[in-house]
Amino acid sequence: MMTHFGRIADEWLPITFALLLSTVITMVATALIMQQTSRWFTKSAPAQGHSDE
């Protein structure tokens, strides 16, 4: 980490924004895709979340 300190200091903006936005976009998109495809491909699957605890 300390080896790359200079580079991180120079490029903190693209690193920070790309990391945060990409993580948010990935989570939102994957959850929505999974929810929608579950509805398409399963007729009897429960839509509401419930755990097996």
Next chain:
Amino acid sequence: MNNPALRDIWVYLSATPLFGLTITLVAYGLAYRFYLKTNSSPLANPVVTSVAMLIAVLLVSGISYNDYFAGGQFVHFLLGPATVALAVPLYQQFSRLRQLWLPVLISLICGVGIAAGSSVLLARLLGGSLEIQMSLAPKSATAPVAMGISEKIGGLPSLTAVLVVITGITGAILGTKLFEWIGVKDDTAKGIAMGVAAHGIGTARAFQVSNRMGAFSGLAMALSAFATALMVPWMVDWIQALL
């Protein structure tokens, strides 16, 4: 440290590998109690607070990371069996998995593609160098896999390791709130999204929500590491050729 008994314990522990093990367990125990006291707020994620405590202890005491890890490695060793043990809750969800294998597969491929593609494109858009873009590309995969991919595609593996941890922490903190905002209530969908985007740290958070979310997050974490290794080297070449 005025108490002689405490000082004796400190002197004894700091000279043995037990020190690393003890402070790791104590830090996690305290972090978990703090997490429960905050009504399980994702902002008080016990992984984040225990790591912060450990860094503070090492900085204040002047103990090197290598000396700490002589004891910390016992916990590190348990990471292997713990990962294998993720198969148990997944087995308990096997009937649901059989029903949902196609949605899981589609979401996984899309999720891995979006994670790598969006990070490279956003970094490029904001003026990041090629090395930074390549270091960010595998950030949603688990650390050992991500570091290997980063090295292969021209990134900086040690920087990727840091980005992987920050990604996991971000996902674990924001995940449940994000799912609430977008109206996703199905624990299976939430688990898959958490595992794809935030690997092991996200999976630990998912188990705090429910067994089903944790089981599917663990599955997504393992499969997305495999998919990332297959897809990302090809994807980044394709993006570079296209832009």
